[in-house]
Amino acid sequence: MTDGKIRVLIAKPGLDGHDRGAKVIARALRDAGMEVIYTGLRQTPEMIAEAALQEDVQVVGLSILSGAHLALIPRIIEQVRAAGLDDVLLLVGGIIPDGDIPTLLAQGVSAVFGPGTHTDDIVRFIRTALATPSA
Amino acid sequence: MTPARASADLIAPVLSGDRRALARLITRVENRAPDALEALARLHPHTGRATLIGVTGAPGTGKSTLVNALALALRQRGQTVGIVAVDPTSPFSGGAVLGDRVRMTDLAGDGGVFIRSMASRGSLGGLAAATGDVARVLDAAGFAVVLIETVGAGQSEVDIARMAHTTVVVDAPGLGDDVQAIKAGILEIADILVVNKADRPGAQNTVRALRAMLELGHRLRNTGHHGAGLLPAPPESLTADTWTVPVIETVATEHTGIADVLAALDQHRAHLHSSGEIAGRERQRVEAELLARLREALLARLLAAHDPATLAETVRRVVARELDPASAVRALVAAACGDSDASPG
Numbered sequence: 001m002t003d004g005k006i007r008v009l010i011a012k013p014g015l016d017g018h019d020r021g022a023k024v025i026a027r028a029l030r031d032a033g034m035e036v037i038y039t040g041l042r043q044t045p046e047m048i049a050e051a052a053l054q055e056d057v058q059v060v061g062l063s064i065l066s067g068a069h070l071a072l073i074p075r076i077i078e079q080v081r082a083a084g085l086d087d088v089l090l091l092v093g094g095i096i097p098d099g100d101i102p103t104l105l106a107q108g109v110s111a112v113f114g115p116g117t118h119t120d121d122i123v124r125f126i127r128t129a130l131a132t133p134s135a
Numbered sequence: 136m137t138p139a140r141a142s143a144d145l146i147a148p149v150l151s152g153d154r155r156a157l158a159r160l161i162t163r164v165e166n167r168a169p170d171a172l173e174a175l176a177r178l179h180p181h182t183g184r185a186t187l188i189g190v191t192g193a194p195g196t197g198k199s200t201l202v203n204a205l206a207l208a209l210r211q212r213g214q215t216v217g218i219v220a221v222d223p224t225s226p227f228s229g230g231a232v233l234g235d236r237v238r239m240t241d242l243a244g245d246g247g248v249f250i251r252s253m254a255s256r257g258s259l260g261g262l263a264a265a266t267g268d269v270a271r272v273l274d275a276a277g278f279a280v281v282l283i284e285t286v287g288a289g290q291s292e293v294d295i296a297r298m299a300h301t302t303v304v305v306d307a308p309g310l311g312d313d314v315q316a317i318k319a320g321i322l323e324i325a326d327i328l329v330v331n332k333a334d335r336p337g338a339q340n341t342v343r344a345l346r347a348m349l350e351l352g353h354r355l356r357n358t359g360h361h362g363a364g365l366l367p368a369p370p371e372s373l374t375a376d377t378w379t380v381p382v383i384e385t386v387a388t389e390h391t392g393i394a395d396v397l398a399a400l401d402q403h404r405a406h407l408h409s410s411g412e413i414a415g416r417e418r419q420r421v422e423a424e425l426l427a428r429l430r431e432a433l434l435a436r437l438l439a440a441h442d443p444a445t446l447a448e449t450v451r452r453v454v455a456r457e458l459d460p461a462s463a464v465r466a467l468v469a470a471a472c473g474d475s476d477a478s479p480g
Contacts, residue, residue, distance in 0.1 A: 004166040005229070005254070030230035035254045040237035047243040051236060054250055056158040084155050 006034040006130060008059040009052050011043045013076060016066035021093060021115075025061060028119035034126070045072065049079035052088060058130055064094040070103065077108045089129050091122070142174035149276050150181060154249060157276050161251055164272055165265045175268055178275040185217070185274035185281045186404060189299030191261060191321065194287025196307040197331040199238035200387040201396075202284050206242055208393050209280050215247040217273030220284040221262055224254040231255075235284060249273065261285035261292025264431060267424060270298065288321055296324035297423035300416065301403045303327045303396070306345065308337035322348060325380055327399045333384035333392065345382045376410035378403065440471035 010026045012019055019041055026036045037055045039047070052060050060080065064072060069092065080088060092104060093113045101112045110129060113122055142163045148156035163171040190198050190205075199220065206216045220235035233252035242248045251273075255263045262285055263269075273281045285295050296302045304325035322328070322345070330341050381399050385392030407413040438446075449467065452458040 004162065005256075007162075026232050030225060030232045031228045033229040035224075035230060035252075036232045037236060037252050038232055038234045040234075040240070043240075044243075047240065050243060051250075053155055054158055055252055056162045 006059065006126065007037065007055060007057040008034050008061055008126070009037045009039065009048070009055055009057040010061045010063070011039045011048045011051070012041050012063050013043050013045065013048060013072045014064060014066045014068045015042060016064070017041055018065055019063070021065070022061075022063040025063070025093060025119065025122065029061075029123065029126075032123040034123075045075040045079040048076055049083045049085070052080060052085055053083045057088065059089045059091060059126055061091045061093065064092065064096070067095065069094070069096055070100060073104055073109060074107055081108075089126065091126075093117070093122075142168060142170040143177070146174055146177055149178070149272065152277065154246075157249065157272065158251070161269050161272055164268045165253065165263070167265065171268075175271065178272060181275040182271050183274070185270075185278055186301075187270055187274070187281050187283065187299045188400060189283045189285065189295035189302040190305060191285040191288045191292065191295050191302065191324075192305030192329075193289065193307070193310055196287075196305040196310070197385075197387050198284050198287070198305050199235040201303075201305055201329065201331055201385065201393075202235075202282050203239045203241055204385075204387045204390050204393045205396060206239070206248060206282060207390070208397050210242075210245060210247055214279040215277065216242075216249075217270070217276070217278035217281040218242075218248065218250045218284070219253055219266055219269050219273070219281065220250065221253045221255055221266060221286050223286045224256050226257075229256075249276075249278065255286055258294075259292070260294030261288045262294050262298070264427070267298050291320050293321060293324045294423075297420055300407060300413070301326045301400055303329055303400075305329045305331050306341055307332045308335045308341045310341075326378065326403050327396065328380055328382045329385050329392075329396060330382060331385050331387050334386045334389075338384065342382055342384060349380055349382070376406065378406050378410075378412075437468065437471045441467060 008029055010022050010029075012022050022038070026038050029036045037051065037057065039051050043051075048060065048062070062073070062076065073092065077090065080090070089110045090108060091111050091113065092109050096104070096112050096114060104112055111125055142160060145156045145160040145163075149160050160171070160174060164175065190202055192198050202218060202220070206218060209216050218239070220233070222231055222233045222235060224231045231254035233254060235252055236250060239250055242250065251269060253263045253266060253269065258264050262283070266283060270281045270283055283295060283299060285292060302324050304321055304327070306328065307330065328345050328349075330338055330345065332338065333342075383392055383395045383399060385396060387393070407416065449458070449463050453460055453463055
């Protein structure tokens with residue numbers, strides 16, 4: 001009974017209104033036994049960092065389809081670090097050009113998952129990175 | 136990963152308002168970490184100041200939206216608000232999607248609000264086993280009001296009534312006729328009834344059905360919610376200062392009617408004190424908590440006393456109709472407790 005569940009925040013920063021991908025991921029992580037806090041559309045970097053802090057999540061998953069990732073991600077990372085959440089795993093999904101991936105990784109993103117990624121791969125990545133036995 | 140801080144190290148920061156420490160301690164309490172019990176014991180003297188308000192009702196009635204609106208209104212009059220929002224855990228995967236924050240974005244950026252989502256983790260009464268402890272941590276952290284939102288509740292998820300000072304049951308138009316309203320269960324635990332989405336067709340019918348239900352009978356408050364309490368209930372005086380359950384119409388998305396709910400919450404709080412009922416409720420709450428903790432502790436000890444192969448073999452025998460479930464349980468309990476009456480059947 002003392003085993004913690006993996007807690008994941010799924011958020012959509014910025015202004016694009018398509019959250020199907022985020023919901024698919026939320027559902028897949030739920031089915032993998034994780035607790036997913038779903039925060040919905042149009043989240044500001046401040047809101048994301050605040051929710052991650054209050055919910056004490058180990059993972060923050062961001063879905064961005066708008067093309068604004070290079071502008072949004074550094075601000076989100078800045079807010080998350082300012083909240084003292086240094087050990088949070090930051091994952092990005094959505095429409096991210098291959099050429100931008102190294103930049104995002106250099107900024108502190110742990111992994112980028114584009115369209116077509118198998119949800120099992122995301123589950124495996126999270127479990128490996130957290131080195132937590134399957135929930 | 137930095138190593139998790141021990142619960143004891145988190146106590147002082149929690150008491151001084153450190154939100155990160157608060158979040159971390161809640162996780163340890165929720166995970167039933169062994170050292171969290173000690174932390175809770177040390178926080179206990181700092182608890183008892185917050186007003187605990189439960190919000191329950193069927194899925195889709197607007198509980199989260201109402202909690203959002205209530206929290207905003209409480210903030211406007213200067214009270215700090217802790218929120219615990221419970222959503223169900225999947226019985227198949229053990230995972231959960233906790234979506235209550237989606238309706239609470241109005242509260243973002245306010246340091247006087249702390250929202251925590253909880254998965255029910257297998258509990259069936261509408262709350263998680265640790266919800267009461269998490270509410271207590273928020274109480275100790277100094278929040279003036281703690282709003283506890285249950286899972287979308289059906290007719291039997293009534294644990295919240297034992298935890299909260301005031302229970303708000305949220306209904307919405309179109310969910311059932313007046314026979315639903317006289318059934319036992321969730322409507323009986325309401326101190327305040329809210330008909331949300333009151334701008335929808337049929338709202339007046341719902342209000343009327345609830346009022347008619349209330350007129351049919353006087354509530355029996357001091358009976359145990361599962362039919363039996365730990366202690367015999369003291370006789371209740373029906374002539375004393377009795378509470379009349381109000382039915383309040385709201386449109387939570389528009390913040391309509393929220394002031395009326397707040398006024399009713401204040402009136403109920405005043406009633407609890409003037410009637411002396413607050414002491415009875417506290418006794419019931421402690422009694423229910425002791426029972427729940429006993430159940431949890433005894434089950435853990437009982438399961439630990441049997442090796443998994445014995446349990447698997449018992450399941451096999453019941454499936455094969457060699458043994459009935461009641462006799463199997465009697466044998467398992469007797470064996471674990473060292474009773475002589477260990478023979479099944």
